[in-house]
Amino acid sequence: MPMRQTFDETTDPSFGRQHAPLIRQAMALQGLDGFVIPHEDEYQNEYLPAANDRLAWATGFTGSAGAAVLLKDKAAIFVDGRYTLQVRDQVDTELFEVRDLVEGGVPAYLAAEAKAGWTIGYDPKLHSPDALERLRTAAATAGAALKPVQPNPLDTAWGLARPAQPQAPVTPHPAQFSGEDSAAKRERVGKSLAEQGADAALITSPASAAWLFNIRGGDVIRSPLPLSQTILAADGTARLFLDPAKVTPDLPAWLGNAVTLEPPEALAGALVDLTGQRVLVDPAESSAWFFEALERAGATVVRGADPTALPRACKNAVEIEGARQAHIRDGGALARFLRWVAVDAVRDLPGEPDVVRKLEGFREATGALKDLSFDTIAGAGPNGAIVHYRPTQRLARRLETGTLLLVDSGAQYLDGTTDVTRTVAIGEAAPEMRQRFTLVLKGHLALARVRFPAGTTGSALDALARTPLWACGLDFDHGTGHGVGSYLGVHEGPQRISKLPNTVALKPGMIVSNEPGYYKEGGYGIRIENLQVVTEPVMINGGERPMLGFETLTLAPIDRALIVVDMLTPEEHAQINAYHGRVLSVIGPTVEPDVRAWLEGACAPL
């Protein structure tokens, strides 16, 4: 059974005062005057197992990005704009000066605060080569030296209190879900290596291994990732480095003769076997240690994108059909949940944890839920305006009449990963809420219906979701869409729909979210999120060039009470009615009569 969402806090602001002295003690034994603590672990993953959340243990901060520096006489924590409130809530700021992660960041701090002659340690497995280069320059500016250290003094300090490394079983992910066997994947990725002039690739992303070998694990909560590393040769053979404790009985036969299973300790030795070879490594994904180890081994490092990233992002027909089925199943749970909100919650006005549990219960009742795809965000009233909110006992609010409830949630099913946000009115919404909801909806609809030629990037489409807000002097401070895996990470590259430049074209089979929003600090939050899959190029009647487009996967009603119909163009009006018609016709037959009756009203034409 999946692990149910909790509302506890896993850290508190005393962590720094408890743990920093222990780390400094270990640093002193290694002759270090400072030590850099990044959020990332050696898999450079967004989500970490508890055993690898070193930044949280050292400081109390649990955000998804950040860093800290412990000098012998002072310390600082670095977070980006999303976390400026949270960091002050979670971290003892008398101990840790709060700094901006992006502006200046760790390098500027080291350049200014390290003293000449000091030795600043870092764990080489936790930093990308580019990040390390910046740290090295900064330390040199201060006359200090940057030194790789083994063991990591924080790990020494954490000692026996550190949770064990996860050892979740790794199991086959059958062809009925993957749609392509591993040998075929390894052959085509191997060919692409040869085309780039590489003899092999070193792949350190667990999601890449999961896709390449058609396996799934459970080492990281909310993602079925098998923490592991891979060496793939251009001939399609591979070496998979995986803790033997995770190997299930079926696994060796599933992997076949062309894949050898080896323990993680064997990786360093295996790199030596690559002497004289040209080895592709992704500098955005693999830590500096791998680059240095390969160079020491006499291999030639070819810097380039993880060769599995693009093939993994472009889902095949089986995966797309799986995603459709997962969304129909999820849509049933969502219909039941939204009816419960509309009928029961508006009357009982429960707290956010009850909202989360209720939705989780409907998903569990499908009998197919493997896990949530992330902790549900249920933000009532002002909590809805906190983009990276997670309800805890301390922060949770009860629903209130006249406010909005924002629920962003998702599920992991064997056939697909879901991610959906709905914002609903609790009682009657104020005119401003309805006006802004409708602006967000207009942007969402524009990005859902757009047709575009091959070669178009997500960066080129991002503005479509924002122009209605921009026209009214409003905007939102997050990306418009991220890639989504197939029973894998709910955040997946390389495509992205964002203001930030991204040169990866949207290709058929890529699943992306479409999630514009609006947030009024201290007031309420609005977000409308569907997943949509890029469709094959087709000729439009009367047109000259094939155009790609999107098929919407998510099937759940959008709160009609929040839509100002007069603000819609005829095209938008028809589009929302058509979407609701589809939700009713597909989800209606899958739910009980009372839910269906409610759904009929929720999906009635505007």
Next chain:
Amino acid sequence: MPMRQTFDETTDPSFGRQHAPLIRQAMALQGLDGFVIPHEDEYQNEYLPAANDRLAWATGFTGSAGAAVLLKDKAAIFVDGRYTLQVRDQVDTELFEVRDLVEGGVPAYLAAEAKAGWTIGYDPKLHSPDALERLRTAAATAGAALKPVQPNPLDTAWGLARPAQPQAPVTPHPAQFSGEDSAAKRERVGKSLAEQGADAALITSPASAAWLFNIRGGDVIRSPLPLSQTILAADGTARLFLDPAKVTPDLPAWLGNAVTLEPPEALAGALVDLTGQRVLVDPAESSAWFFEALERAGATVVRGADPTALPRACKNAVEIEGARQAHIRDGGALARFLRWVAVDAVRDLPGEPDVVRKLEGFREATGALKDLSFDTIAGAGPNGAIVHYRPTQRLARRLETGTLLLVDSGAQYLDGTTDVTRTVAIGEAAPEMRQRFTLVLKGHLALARVRFPAGTTGSALDALARTPLWACGLDFDHGTGHGVGSYLGVHEGPQRISKLPNTVALKPGMIVSNEPGYYKEGGYGIRIENLQVVTEPVMINGGERPMLGFETLTLAPIDRALIVVDMLTPEEHAQINAYHGRVLSVIGPTVEPDVRAWLEGACAPL
């Protein structure tokens, strides 16, 4: 008086057969087995003086981008997709194999066709450092050596037949047009150098010198550029390297004591004075010769954007007001011209050259025309579908009833540069033409009315001009907008509205074109182009964040007969009527009664 547009061809396909043997003779004397001929000259300009159009002299090809390679036994010419038809029309393809400039390009040709031991020559003043690096790698692949040569063997072959270098007088560009004196510009650009840690900048772009010193020249047709080079020190003093024959009596006093005027021959020696200094040079704008010369001189080269590019792009209040006045003046000429088309040309059905002359005459009659800003494109019927068309006696067509006429033109006035495209129906247009015109118009209107936050790039807005076409399976194969100078180049960076990624944010005062189109090969062409200036951020009523936007500068009616009113949203309908109302109220009072009467009809509400 400006030089009137001609309809002659300046080259013919015999050029290759006449000139290639002469170049090969000069190559042989210098011991070269091959020689690379880029389109660019030492100023890396888009428009070249005739004396520097080496590619045209060697091959006959007159496009704005390209290259050729002469080997001792074969030759090739390289053009991009825009010029695949034109190159076969202008060049002897028995002598020059036609290759793609982008796919593979010159490097792939050298790698495949050069022989081991060969010496391939190049003129180091004509290649950017990045381009040269690719050539060097390619030659090495073939076992050949790349060798800088002086003199350029093509110049030797051209000999006395080569036109003289232009020596147009360089004159002050007064404060009433520039709005900021040169000392102030040099001080703030100098400060920006210091902030980047540079002691000086080497600036080789003539447009940059024109802006920095508030001077204008006439060395390049259609642009008031003074061909020259500049060394700007961080303290705001400068050395300007300019042919003494161009120096007008007022110039030295205008430049003042902080700027020394030196002949171009003194530049090489001046670089030696930069020994030990950190010198900023733009690798996209300056040839490899400068980088190598600076390094030989013991200077440290800092690669970075031309420090005048961004300040030049952001027009000040005086320049913006000048642009408005230039567009009102130009709008009068356009109204007279468009009335002539609507009343006289539809009856007489003249040829394209007469259309060009007529428009030029109306602009000359303003008494303020300094030059056209580029040769007018008047494309009747199928010629309108050739994006880079220029009418010549051989290619020109007469107007025909039932076709479209596309006219893209612009003027250089002391107070501003204009660039406008109008497409008009000659007689009654077919329904397909009207439908596609309206799609182009919808895109144009979307990009004219958009509001956007600070930081938004032209790449982020490009899709707004295309989505109506995309929705119908159509698109156009050129950028949507380019920057425009203030009595300077009609194409100016660093901003751009394009599918191509561009990381430069649109800033207040930047002038950009808005020119979506549709082209039916062999049929007709449609383009609607206005210039628009980015406005200061303002708070929108009821909004929360200041938003930038555009003020449309171009004032000329858009052919109402080509607009399908039913295809417009109410917002678009109101927008086009408001634009026409503005054209009438601003231009109407400036023109004669018969033109005004016509304008009233052309600007009547739809």
